[in-house]
Amino acid sequence: MVVGSSPELHELFRPASVAVVGASNRPGRVGTSLFRNLLSAGFQGVAYPVNPSWKSVSGVRCYPDLRSLPEAPELGVVIVPAAKVAATVDELGRAGAKGAVIISAGFREVGDAGAALEAEVVARAREHRMSLVGPNCFGVFNTDPEVGLNATFSELLPPAGNIAFVSQSGALGAGILKYGASERIGFSRFVSVGNRAGVDENDLLTSLDRDPRTRVILLYVESLANGRQFLEAAREVTEHKPVLVIKSGRTSAGERAAKSHTGSLAQSGRDQLFDSVFAQAGVQRVDSLGDLFRLAKIFSTGLALDGPRLAILTNSGGPGIVAADAAIRQGLELPPLSAGLRTQLAGELPSIAAVANPVDMTADVGAEDYRRSLIALLGSGEVDGAMVISTPTGTMTGDRVARAILEARAATSKPIVACLFGLSDLSAEVTFLEQHGVPTYTFPEEAVEGLGSLARYRAWLNRPRLPVRSFPVDAAKAEAVLRRAAESGQSVLPEYAARGLLEAYGLRFPGSELVRSAEEAAAAAGRLGYPVVLKVASPDISHKTDVGGVAVGLADAASVRAAFQRMDRQVRAAAPTARIDGYEVESQVPGGKEVLVGVQRDPNFGPIVVFGLGGIYVEVLKDVTFRLAPMRPLSAQHMVESVRAYPLLAGVRGEPPSDVAALVEAIERVSQLAVERPEVSELDLNPLIVRPAGQGVVAVDARVVLAPPSRSGPSP
């Protein structure tokens, strides 16, 4: 939540003047190092130390308070005890500041008293319409030479570059800056968001999206400030630049026990839920900090891969095979080369060279062979990019190979990545290549992973952008069902009501009649056609099979009568206090695949749709996927395709394929229901039967739970 300001957040990243409240000269104090860093990083604005205890700080005239400043500071950096922060923010606001970075700790992270102080800080910032970073944070920097802002207490800064980093952990950010400095990784901007009382990762995504110096955005988060806003912000940003994220931290224990399948899946699969949200937003989740920076490197060059076709060019078989394996794992393709291209390549290479893909030129080649082969490969139109491996030989130096690669690079717009095997990251050759736009990696796998990440980003950009479909629904019927439930105070809808709600949203159920005697049941079955299913209908019985309340495959009137009598006896014995509305006779759905489609409402993410193949696959193998509603057709399609058991729907062993199109539409309709009916807190269609292609889907059982009615008016 930003408190004031424009989406660019210029007051944080490009302030004309900065007041450091709590600047100091005492060694070892944050206020000392922060002010010194601000000066030494070459700040292009005016830096004002504010502290009544000093006449000057780091040789700069110090002001006793904010009122004494000769001009309004655009940004305030606050390093005073927690109890004084709210007052300081207030003074900053009165002095005309547009933003504040609160380094001080001692707020929400230390308990209730701190949380109260934090609320006060937020209130003051809001009053003055100021952007607020922190509290309990490590600061902000911007390497733009026109700005030169280092408002952190890290003395060592990485070089200027294209990578922006947003960290929920200050210490992790500090470590990363030091790492970036020692490994010479170029950063554009950095923000430690601390407790996120004001600016959060969503605001920063939007801001960094508009920063022309930032080519790739890295996030470290332990939670999302607002999962739903994240999806919206990130989906917009990834249209323009890639976002890579590390999401750490597991589910906190003690979350409310889940009441339905979908609920328990959403709990046990919480980490998978983040995966789904990231996938839906086009954000790439990475598993480790090492991967994060290796992938950031390739994106920071601005290289783009137009397709998945890769050529591997090497002077040695082994590393080529390692790269090829990694390429296949990354979903890249190694197309066989055309006869013409092979002839062209072979003409100049040693006779023992293997002119396939990988192209193994063998150890006898020189730098010129690299140059010529690369130009031939990338000029052929047969591949979208190239990976070059050079292993040390007696006859060729890394230096000469590097120059050859750059000559080829100048002749093409397609990306080239390199592995100068055996050379350190910081060697002159590697630095030389990277400075000229050829990301270079220690090991072949790392280079290929970088390309894989480029290819995934390109696939995201190239996806069809279909709008969310809005299906015509029977709103009156849906409202009637929900109103009746609200009036009767029901939280779990009776099955026929659940069915009515879903039918209003276009879901199809088998023909059904409510009956109250064995004779009525047999008559209804005759009308519906055999075989039929018989089920108890009771608002008090949620899991019908547990009380003997379901009988399937009833093939004739005698079976229906017998089943009715047996069921009535069993149910009344097992659930003597349940109100029984009667029994449902339903047409039994002919063959198909059972799937589960459900809705769960999450405080952070809002409505979530879950999908999986029914029974064992969902319950035992946990083979499910999640997406946030509303859902575009492609998301629903991906959702269906991404379960491991998807081949069962696609059709195996001579079976006809299932009606995946109808399933996708059913998921979209459920998603629409979830968005339009916020009072539905949980929903399970389990099973939904997916019939062979062209025959649609039929819901067999529906369970709908309503949220407890929200109190109207403010709470006392």
Add this chain to the structure above:
Amino acid sequence: MVVGSSPELHELFRPASVAVVGASNRPGRVGTSLFRNLLSAGFQGVAYPVNPSWKSVSGVRCYPDLRSLPEAPELGVVIVPAAKVAATVDELGRAGAKGAVIISAGFREVGDAGAALEAEVVARAREHRMSLVGPNCFGVFNTDPEVGLNATFSELLPPAGNIAFVSQSGALGAGILKYGASERIGFSRFVSVGNRAGVDENDLLTSLDRDPRTRVILLYVESLANGRQFLEAAREVTEHKPVLVIKSGRTSAGERAAKSHTGSLAQSGRDQLFDSVFAQAGVQRVDSLGDLFRLAKIFSTGLALDGPRLAILTNSGGPGIVAADAAIRQGLELPPLSAGLRTQLAGELPSIAAVANPVDMTADVGAEDYRRSLIALLGSGEVDGAMVISTPTGTMTGDRVARAILEARAATSKPIVACLFGLSDLSAEVTFLEQHGVPTYTFPEEAVEGLGSLARYRAWLNRPRLPVRSFPVDAAKAEAVLRRAAESGQSVLPEYAARGLLEAYGLRFPGSELVRSAEEAAAAAGRLGYPVVLKVASPDISHKTDVGGVAVGLADAASVRAAFQRMDRQVRAAAPTARIDGYEVESQVPGGKEVLVGVQRDPNFGPIVVFGLGGIYVEVLKDVTFRLAPMRPLSAQHMVESVRAYPLLAGVRGEPPSDVAALVEAIERVSQLAVERPEVSELDLNPLIVRPAGQGVVAVDARVVLAPPSRSGPSP
């Protein structure tokens, strides 16, 4: 295949004298750099250049031929044209050499003519009982200061250390040596095995096992010279030291089309087969070269983790959470600390410190807090090892933390690993820690992965070592079945014969009778008890369902008669030329889980047993595991437990657990059959029904394929 010598291969690693045949002074020649390297690495024996063209090489008196040498060279290094190598090896043998390293290329790798040359080289080496490395290799080195052997053409050598490396790719080996030199990774020995005409990775495993300077063995292989020998050699070596492997390269196309389920699974799952073999041998397979060296580093220290319980000690929350996530992924445990230990830790830490696990001391602590907390944690008996994270703060240098960690290290035998976040691998602090036995990593995840690898190795060492069980079998019956099949020239056994063979090995089938008429069928069913299954019995019909040759669930005599008549008609129509021995009436097996147990014979690995849950799980989800026969009980147990669908056997949704013990025994019996009956080339039990615990397993369908009879006597 070693040609002569003792298992230690001293002639390769510790030769008293080395003749370099093809040594040279011409710049850029392999013979030039190799001889120069041999001298400059400080060889403690005598190095003799041999080349008629030079009077001296690198200032050392050169000999025109091997006969002129003043003593027998223990090792010959050969760098002459391929056509002259066999003669050179012969001369070396005559001169008394015990080993030869053939650097020269132009052998099997270039086609048939080269393969013929290679065979000749092998014949000469065998004649003289010489160990042979190569041809087409990069050489051998041993950093032992008593030896100082660098018989490679790599000038840059890594420092002496404990890591041995065996590479099937010379170039990859060369890259690794250069990498090791630039990153200061200590190696003990290195061998490039080239074409493996002589010494292969199996010989080297055995040799390196006996090298006291080697603590961990790394392998890079694209194939295994002999998969079965590998399993045996590696299983022995991993009793003493860890083995880490990179296996690259995918299945070569054009392998013979597989004929059975098991066969096709073994083909499509070839990479998974390697996984299984490595698991069975206690070898850890790693995915990337980066991982390989990060894991090697921790093993090279000789540290051991006695159990999976880890403490994480950090001065910052974020990196601690990242480490905790990684620990859980690695299967490590983060036990909650006892109240006593928490009180002890909290006593000296800042009040805001989070004394849980991870222990987040917060940014205000100093080096002394690290020392004291580490000693308390590791002295408590509550954890098996510790991971220390230090992120940069204004108040504490990496140097002081490093010294504090070493003081704690001196007070405990438990492993400590560190992440000095933000410091480069090559910083003084990191080097200092590593030199004193604290492996230190750039990122928290990497440190934890190292510990995970230690824990997996410890679990391997601690496993129960149960011998392969040998079950009493009815050998006479098995032999009779196989003899009859051999006499009749059958390659696919008729089902009753397959059943007989498996019954001889103690597998149980349902009661069954062979009948020839509908009346006989009904009578047999009466004796066996209803329901029954009816199946066609024909040596010519392998997939019975395809011709309508299976009917199940026959509940009374009328159904049996009807099914018989229908089946007889359908089968004769569908397979008019098939010989029909009659029809089998079988008791229908009551409820249980269907699994597949099979055998496949592989030219490289010998008999392989495959296991998976039947139907969809095997055929669509490819959820299968492999093990080489013979199999220890624990391997069979792991095999069952490692399929994703295992929870279905363990018992879910209130179902009773299946009889896993009986299933494990059945797998062991099939394994025994595979070993004792080499004429069985493929076997499928599909399905085998696993009944509830205590009720055993019953095979329903068996398919056995025999190998074509091997020709006796040499081929013409």
